[in-house]
Amino acid sequence: MLSKYDKDAFRQAVYDIIHQIPYGRATSYGAIAKAAGYPNWSRMVGRTIKESGSYTLPFHRVVNSQGMLSGKNCFGHGKMQQLLESEGVVVVNDKIKNWRNIFWNPINEIIFKV
DNA sequence: GGCGTGACTATGG
DNA sequence: ACCATAGCCACGC
Numbered sequence: 001m002l003s004k005y006d007k008d009a010f011r012q013a014v015y016d017i018i019h020q021i022p023y024g025r026a027t028s029y030g031a032i033a034k035a036a037g038y039p040n041w042s043r044m045v046g047r048t049i050k051e052s053g054s055y056t057l058p059f060h061r062v063v064n065s066q067g068m069l070s071g072k073n074c075f076g077h078g079k080m081q082q083l084l085e086s087e088g089v090v091v092v093n094d095k096i097k098n099w100r101n102i103f104w105n106p107i108n109e110i111i112f113k114v
Numbered sequence: 115g116g117c118g119t120g121a122c123t124a125t126g127g
Numbered sequence: 128a129c130c131a132t133a134g135c136c137a138c139g140c
Contacts, residue, residue, distance in 0.1 A: 028123090029122055029123085030122065030124095033122085040122095040123090040134085040135050041136075041137090042121095042123065043121085043122050043135070044122095044136075045121080045122080046122065047120075047138085050120095059121085063121085064122065065122075065123055065124085069121090070122080072121080073121075074121060080121095
């Protein structure tokens with residue numbers, strides 16, 4: 001019996017999108033979920049990233065809808081902020097400064113692999 | 115099947 | 128801007 005969704009396809013879409021987040025920019029869990037076709041799956045995006053165990057993708061460029069580094073505890077101490085700052089992103093109190101300009105919306109610019 | 119949990123989000127005060 | 132609340136939904140116990 002197939003589940004009502006394709007977990008592998010979802011995970012692949014999430015990775016695909018994250019792979020395309022430009023240097024010095026960031027996006028949110030909800031935006032990724034929406035672009036992947038599951039608008040209410042922001043929590044699953046976080047779960048998927050955490051379970052990946054891989055750091056070949058720019059997971060530090062994924063934050064919550066307010067630009068806060070909600071996943072920082074899964075990186076080393078201060079690592080997530082450090083990675084962002086190394087790309088020129090300013091972080092104050094765990095929140096990305098000038099978030100409106102840093103935010104990259106995948107729904108507008110995503111190119112899915114076929 | 116119930117219940118708590120979580121790298122979430124939108125809304126209202 | 129900050130805090131509380133409700134909605135969300137797979138997952139593990």
